[in-house]
Amino acid sequence: MQRTARLATIAAALLLGSAALPAGHAAESAAPAAAEAGKEAGKEKKDKKDKKEGENVLVFSKTAGFRHDSIPDGIAAVQQLGEENGFTVEATEDAARFTPENLAKYDAVVWLSTTGDVLDDAQQTAFEEYVQAGGGYVGVHAAADTEYDWPWYGQLAGTYFDSHPAIQEATVHVEDHEHPATEHLEDSWVRTDELYNYQSNPRARTRVLATLDESTYTGGNMGDDHPITWCQDFDGGRSFYTGLGHTKESYAEPEFRQHLLGGIQYATGAVEATCAPPGGGDEPGYTPIFDGTSLDGWQQAGPGSFELNDDGTMTSTGGMGLLWYEAKQFSSYSLKLDWKMAGDDNSGVFIGxxxxxxxxxAVDNGYEIQIDATDAEDKTTGAVYGFQSADIEARDGALNPPGEWNTYELVVEGENLKLYLNDVLINDFTNTDPVRSLTDGHVGLQNHGDGDEVSFRNVRVKELTTPVP
Incomplete structure (x- = not known):
C-alpha cells in the first residue's frame, strides 16, 4: 500500500473513532505546588522564546571514550538543517557551558555521539534543572554510551548501550508514523549503520518509534522487540533518542537527515508529538510510583515477590503476598496501571x-480489584473481590486476552470507586462496610502464589482536587 493511501485510511479511522472516545475520567488535579528550583530559568527561557523567531539548539559532542569520526559530519548536518528550517545552532565540546544561565539560552541540546563521563556533578545538576524547566534533549547514537554513573541521564536517554555487531545493512520497522522524526518514512526502512544492542528495553518508559528487525542482520541480541528510536516526555522536558547515525554517510542521507530534523523539532517544542508510552502517562498531573527502573517506595509483605524485568515491567512470583506502596497513602485519586496475564493466572490491585x-x-481492611481469567463473577477480572461483580458484558468487550496488556484506572472519591478497563467503565462501587474505608489508605499489587504469573508496568497516580465526603 502506498504511504499516502495508508495515511488517508488512518486519518479517516481516527476521525470516525474520535467521537466515540470517552472523556477523561479523573477529576481536575489539585492546585500546583510552589514552583520548584530551576523553574524561573525555564520561565525566562520561555519568555525569550516568545520574543524571538526560531529556536536555539546547542550541539554537544564531547567524548571521554571512543570518538566517532562522523561527529564533524553530524555537526555540519545539524547546522545546515538549522539554516534551512529557521533555528540557530551552536556547537561545543566545552562542558563548562553547562550552567543554568547558559543552558537557558537553548530550546534543546543535541548530544551527538558523546561517550563516557563528560560532565561533572555541578554540570549534571545544571542539565537536570534545564530539562526539569522544559528543556529538550536529543541523543544521537553513542549518546547511549555516556554517563553510566548518572542514573538520571540513563532514564533521560531511555537506556544504555550494551554492544554492537559490525556495520551492515538492516531493516528498520517504523511503528509510529505520527512523530515528525518518522512521519516521512515507509513502514520498512532499509539502511546501513552500526546497530546498537541496549542493556534494557525502553518500551515501558518511552514511546518507541522504530525497531530493528534482527532477522535482517547478524549480531542482534534483543530478540523480536529491539527498539532503535524512541521519545518521551521526561521530568518536565522532552527527550528524543535515535541509535542510528554512526557512519559519515548517514548525515548525507535525506531520509536520515529528515529523521534527525524531526527529533530536533520535537525536542525544541517547535512541533508537537505524543511521546507517552502506550497505555499511560500522557495525561497531566500523574506521578509515576513504578516507572520500571526500581521498586523504591514499595515494600513486600508476606511470601513471594515481584521480579523487576529488563523491559521495565515487574512480574509476580510465589506468594501469597503483597507488594504495597509504603511511601504514601492516598485519599482521593486516580490510579492507573497496565497489567498482563500469561494465561489463567491470578492477581489483584488492593486499595484502601x-x-x-x-x-x-489488606484482605481484611481494604478492597481487591481482581485480575483472574476464570472464577465466579464476583471474583474474576474487574470485580471488587467478593463484594461486587463487574458489568460482565462491558468487561468482556473491553478485555484483551492473556498475553496482551490491559489498563486499569481506579478513580477513588470518598467511598466511591469507579473502575475503567481500557477506558471502559466496568464497575461502579460504593463502600458501605463500616469496617472498611476508601477515604484513606495504601495501594498494593498481589503476588497470588506459585504458578500465577502476572506482570505490571506504568503504575502512576493523580491526586484529585477535593475528596467527596
Missing part, C-alpha cells in the same frame, strides 16, 4: 488498607 507487613491486613 493500612500499613502492615501482613498481607492479610
Amino acid at each position: 488498607f493500612p500499613a502492615s507487613d501482613d498481607p492479610w491486613s
Whole structure:
C-alpha cells in the first residue's frame, strides 16, 4: 500500500473513532505546588522564546571514550538543517557551558555521539534543572554510551548501550508514523549503520518509534522487540533518542537527515508529538510510583515477590503476598496501571488498607480489584473481590486476552470507586462496610502464589482536587 493511501485510511479511522472516545475520567488535579528550583530559568527561557523567531539548539559532542569520526559530519548536518528550517545552532565540546544561565539560552541540546563521563556533578545538576524547566534533549547514537554513573541521564536517554555487531545493512520497522522524526518514512526502512544492542528495553518508559528487525542482520541480541528510536516526555522536558547515525554517510542521507530534523523539532517544542508510552502517562498531573527502573517506595509483605524485568515491567512470583506502596497513602485519586496475564493466572490491585507487613491486613481492611481469567463473577477480572461483580458484558468487550496488556484506572472519591478497563467503565462501587474505608489508605499489587504469573508496568497516580465526603 502506498504511504499516502495508508495515511488517508488512518486519518479517516481516527476521525470516525474520535467521537466515540470517552472523556477523561479523573477529576481536575489539585492546585500546583510552589514552583520548584530551576523553574524561573525555564520561565525566562520561555519568555525569550516568545520574543524571538526560531529556536536555539546547542550541539554537544564531547567524548571521554571512543570518538566517532562522523561527529564533524553530524555537526555540519545539524547546522545546515538549522539554516534551512529557521533555528540557530551552536556547537561545543566545552562542558563548562553547562550552567543554568547558559543552558537557558537553548530550546534543546543535541548530544551527538558523546561517550563516557563528560560532565561533572555541578554540570549534571545544571542539565537536570534545564530539562526539569522544559528543556529538550536529543541523543544521537553513542549518546547511549555516556554517563553510566548518572542514573538520571540513563532514564533521560531511555537506556544504555550494551554492544554492537559490525556495520551492515538492516531493516528498520517504523511503528509510529505520527512523530515528525518518522512521519516521512515507509513502514520498512532499509539502511546501513552500526546497530546498537541496549542493556534494557525502553518500551515501558518511552514511546518507541522504530525497531530493528534482527532477522535482517547478524549480531542482534534483543530478540523480536529491539527498539532503535524512541521519545518521551521526561521530568518536565522532552527527550528524543535515535541509535542510528554512526557512519559519515548517514548525515548525507535525506531520509536520515529528515529523521534527525524531526527529533530536533520535537525536542525544541517547535512541533508537537505524543511521546507517552502506550497505555499511560500522557495525561497531566500523574506521578509515576513504578516507572520500571526500581521498586523504591514499595515494600513486600508476606511470601513471594515481584521480579523487576529488563523491559521495565515487574512480574509476580510465589506468594501469597503483597507488594504495597509504603511511601504514601492516598485519599482521593486516580490510579492507573497496565497489567498482563500469561494465561489463567491470578492477581489483584488492593486499595484502601493500612500499613502492615501482613498481607492479610489488606484482605481484611481494604478492597481487591481482581485480575483472574476464570472464577465466579464476583471474583474474576474487574470485580471488587467478593463484594461486587463487574458489568460482565462491558468487561468482556473491553478485555484483551492473556498475553496482551490491559489498563486499569481506579478513580477513588470518598467511598466511591469507579473502575475503567481500557477506558471502559466496568464497575461502579460504593463502600458501605463500616469496617472498611476508601477515604484513606495504601495501594498494593498481589503476588497470588506459585504458578500465577502476572506482570505490571506504568503504575502512576493523580491526586484529585477535593475528596467527596
